[in-house]
Amino acid sequence: MHIVLLGPPGAGKGTQAEMLSEAGDLAHVAVGEILRQAIREKTDLGIEAEMYVEQGELVPDEIIAGVIEERLRADDAQKGALLDGFPRNLTQAEFLDQLLKKLGLSLDAVVYIDVPFAALIRRSTGRRICSGCGRVYHVEFNLPQRDNVCDECGGELIQREDDREETVRNRLEVYLEQTGPLVDYYDERGLLRRVDGDQSIDEVFQVLKTMVLESHS
Numbered sequence: 001m002h003i004v005l006l007g008p009p010g011a012g013k014g015t016q017a018e019m020l021s022e023a024g025d026l027a028h029v030a031v032g033e034i035l036r037q038a039i040r041e042k043t044d045l046g047i048e049a050e051m052y053v054e055q056g057e058l059v060p061d062e063i064i065a066g067v068i069e070e071r072l073r074a075d076d077a078q079k080g081a082l083l084d085g086f087p088r089n090l091t092q093a094e095f096l097d098q099l100l101k102k103l104g105l106s107l108d109a110v111v112y113i114d115v116p117f118a119a120l121i122r123r124s125t126g127r128r129i130c131s132g133c134g135r136v137y138h139v140e141f142n143l144p145q146r147d148n149v150c151d152e153c154g155g156e157l158i159q160r161e162d163d164r165e166e167t168v169r170n171r172l173e174v175y176l177e178q179t180g181p182l183v184d185y186y187d188e189r190g191l192l193r194r195v196d197g198d199q200s201i202d203e204v205f206q207v208l209k210t211m212v213l214e215s216h217s
């Protein structure tokens, strides 16, 4: 089972992908997290991607194509994967079609998490992530058990560089211009499923679990 999670920055793609991958034993392919880790570790990929990520711009397609191909060829992605943050424009969507074909795989569904723009700024600017394992929290909606400490690994919680309000606004513009057209692209192919993301994390999860895991089991 290969599923794309589509939605604007802050829609809850990462949060839901984490929960669904655990519940359904699927690989969580989180392109943004792969890039942030590469930036932390100062690898060649990290050095190439850093400026784009920090400004909220898309990293060039040819760099992302290599990242996604390597990730989808990994052993854990063969049983199925949730693609979080890819594709993000039409070129990437066409690349994904060709790549899955080459790997003998297919796309089962594209789940669009719909959240009003007014809620997205609050979600992104209040987000905190673990500096150790990358787990996602929120200062109002998803608190850790101990202040500023990750429940999972005990790491310190920090704010993402690109979660400052000005950068979040730019990411929303980039989304509207480049990623928005993918809603129609996948709708026309009969793959699009819509979920109301303006509910609590657990409510969204219950809907997704039925839609994604139970309908494909």
Ligand code: AP5
Residues within 6 Å of the ligand: 007, 008, 009, 010, 011, 012, 013, 014, 015, 016, 031, 032, 033, 035, 052, 053, 054, 056, 057, 058, 059, 060, 064, 084, 085, 086, 087, 088, 092, 123, 124, 126, 127, 128, 136, 137, 138, 139, 141, 142, 162, 171, 197, 198, 199, 200, 201, 202, 204
């Ligand atoms: P990426 O990390 O993928 O960022 P994004 O797509 O902008 O998505 P976010 O991580 O901001 O949001 P999300 O939908 O995952 O929400 P989350 O679950 O965290 O990409 C970062 C950058 O990398 C890009 O800007 C770009 O530069 C580059 N990049 C990545 N992929 C690329 C690609 N394919 N091509 C080119 N460049 C690429 O939730 C947000 C917050 O809200 C959290 O605090 C969470 O706790 C909270 N929350 C979640 N759900 C709810 C809810 N239902 N109610 C209340 N709060 C909630």
